[in-house]
Amino acid sequence: MSDVIKHLDLSSADGAQLNMDALYQIMPSAFTEVRDEKTGEVARKVNFEVLRQLLGDNATDGDGEMYQFTWVGKNAARVEAAAPTTKTLRPVVEDSVDWDTTKNIYIEGDNLEVLKLLQCSYMGKVKMIYIDPPYNTGNDFVYHDDFARTATEEDLEAGNIDELGNRFRKNTDTNGKFHSDWCSMIYPRLMVARSLLTEDGVIFISIDDGELNNMKRICDEIFGSANFRNTILVRRRIKSLNSQFADNGLSTMNVAFEYILVYAKSEQFLMQALRQKKADASTKGRWDVFWSNADRPTMRYDILGFTPSTGQWRNGKEKAEIAVANYQKYLNEYSEEMTIEEYFEKTGIKEFIRRIPNASGKNGGVQHWVAPSDTMLRTSNWTDIEVSQIGKEIDLPFDNPKSKQLLIELLKLIRNDKDFIILDFFSGSATTAHAVMQLNAEDEGNRKFIMVQLPEETSEESEAYKAGYKNICEIGKERIRRAGKKIKADSPLTTQDLDTGFRVYRLDESNYENVSLSPKKYKQDQLDLFANNIKADRTDLDLLYGAMLAWGVRLDLPLQTETVDGCTVYTVNEGDLVACFSEGITDKVVATMAEKSPLRVLFRDACFKEDAQKINIYEQFKQALDWADDDAFKNIRVI
Known part of the structure; x- marks a missing residue:
């Protein structure tokens, strides 16, 4: 009876088992039960013959010619994405702000391990992911997941891991697997990250020309090409003077373009329409036909004395009635004195609906007044957004930060929701966290962030190192602290309840000693490991x-x-x-x-x-x- 209370399984989610569970939900008849010869336990397994029969002609053995995207190491990357981890996250209360009340999280560590650890608690709960991963420029920092190596000594000798077991190196363009290594780095991280998204969730990925095509093909495979939503063109300040197509028209400084790929988790994601300022706003309104084509859904009312046979109203009935009354008031009281444009300028009324007498056609001559506007719908060209400088804003040294305003605009794309979790697992200087707090302050939102960043050491020649910041995580945490204080100081009356805190967690090895050996192989003074296997x-x-x-x-x-x-x-x-x-x-x-x-x-x-x-x-x-x-x-x- 000593096993009445079961031991908690402390490893992360098993990706292969998650896939099995998902398949079982739609094809339970493809499963059978098989006894494990080693343990004697009965386990649920896939019967591939039955699965093939259920799929009919929609299955292939992978032989012969077919369309596919592959690279050296892809199979190993796929296996790594599914493999569980035994590492853990340890709370760092002393680095945190408002530990007892905050809903925000900052995690230090290898993001692949962290993403796996988050699966059990956050699967299907993250509404938005934004990442700005290494661009594989030939000199940037790349996580190095060398799946072929198993000996820690070899990794240490090669300089591929640090003292905590984090695997990384610089991926120079002299590497024979230059693109393959980058693909193998990003692929498992996106696979695990997808499982964290809600069904109506979305991921935004910053990338430049170097790996844009590979990133899109990987995303097409992981998220499905049908869930591709857009490629947004943005700009980024760079220090290099070798950029071939610097934007000399938009700014005097050296600017290069990059992209943001937008992928939804499913068809349930709908983007919010955004508007931007026009360069030269029109001073006059115009009359538009009230509906555009007969194939759209209809909401037809008889408020003008007839019911048209096709088309749709712009507004619900109550608003449409007000717009009709607005025009009637103008027609009866002011039309002989002023034009409709002059009436608009005098009253500021923006909604008018009229019907042209004796008009022919299915719409019966119904028109809608479109008031002049200084905004227009934003296109996929976002190069008008300036690149922010955190040094000027909160006095922190960091090279090439992401644009806070760009992140705010992305956050606004989440439709009809101001209370959701956003994850950034290449968080850098924590621009995403800053943007979340800023937008919450502006629109009284309740968005929450999870930042993940490897504690990459800063260069001894960098201004950050000279200022006392030995790794990127120290910069990110300090930025959140300073940004939160500044946001509250700028608007003390409206930000009293604003959450500018964050809980810090740090990736580490398991909390438990390895007791995988049988008891007889332990010395007498080691046997207490079985009674208390927790590290001291x-x-x-x-x-x-x-x-x-x-x-x-x-x-x-x-x-x-x-x-x-x-x-x-x-x-x-x-x-x-x-x-x-x-x-x-x-x-x-x-x-x-x-x-x-x-x-x-x-x-x-x-x-x-x-x-x-x-x-x-x-x-x-x-x-x-x-x-x-x-x-x-x-x-x-x-x-």
Whole structure:
């Protein structure tokens, strides 16, 4: 009975299993049960013969000629995307701002590992992703995922990993696999990132000419070519004087163009129409035919004394009636004194609807007054947006920052929603976080950010290094701190409740010692690893947030702590998870935890003096919460 309470599986989501689960939802008949010869357990497996029959003529063996996009290392990259990780995220409270109340997150570490760790808690919950990955210019920093190597010593000798196991190097153009290595870097990250998007979510990817074609082909494969939405042309300040097509017309400084690829998760994503200022606004309005063609949906009203047989109103009936009344007022009281344009300038009324007497045609002569406007719908050319300089704004040294205003415009593309999660897993100087806070301050939104950045060291010659910032993460965190203070200081009356805080987490090796050897192979003084396999430098918060990641609990939820009989009880979001890691727990501790009506209950093995206590705990929660055996078996775990 010692196994009544199951151990929590602390590895990240298994990508292959996620694919299996998705396939099972649409083709359960393609699955069968097979006994594992090593473990003796029965597992669900795909019967490829049945799957082929279900697909009919829509399956291929991959032999012969076909359209495909591939490179050296693609298969390994695909396998890496599906492989789970045993690493964890450790909270860094001292680097955080407003830890207890903020909903924003900043994560330091290799973004592929981080994305995998986020899958259980954030799958299908991120509305928008923006990334500005390495462009593969031949000298920029590229994460190096050498899947063929397995020996840590070889990686260290080659300079491919740091002391934490992060794999990286510069991808110079002398590398024989120059483009292949870049594709292998970006491919698994996009595969995992896609799983985090909501069904109506969207990803924006900045890229330049060097890998634009490869990036689009990869995205066509991962997101589906039908979900491609647009390629936005933007500009970026560069230091190099070798740019062949600098924009001498828009600015005196050296400017080069780049692109933003837009891909939706599914057809459910709809972009918000944006407007921009016209260079020379018209001073006169115009009359337009009220509808454009007979194939569009109709909302026809008889407010003009007849019901047209085709077309649609611009507005609902109530607004249309007001527009008709506006014109009638002008016609009856002012038409002999002034033109419609003069009347508009005098009154500022923008909506008029009229019907031309004795007009022929299906629309019956109905026209709509279009008032003059100083804006127009934004096209896919966004080169009018200036590149911001964070140094001038908040006094931070950083080369080639992303444009804050550009990010704000992208955020505005999310239709009818000001409360969603945005993820940037190449966050650099944290421009995305800055843009989120700025836009929330302007439109009272409640958007939340997750920033992920590898702690890449700054060059000793750089202004950032000289200013004391030893890696990019230090710059990003400080930018968020300063930007948040400035936004609140600029508008103190309207930003009192604005969330400018963030919780910091740092990628690290597992919280647990490796106890994969059999007990007889351990020395006597090592046998306590089986009773307490937690590393000596790990805290309760390390264990708690590591377990939250594994159990699908979001990292931004509020946390309360209390002490009962000398034991610390942690309550996440009023009962999403209740945990205790103290030794010598009592019945009062268990009763206190049960009073929270928890969805999940977590202990560590060291909480229990003997196995019989585990059985008793199991029964106590069943009685207190009226759980069935299956409920208790599912909801209580130990680590």
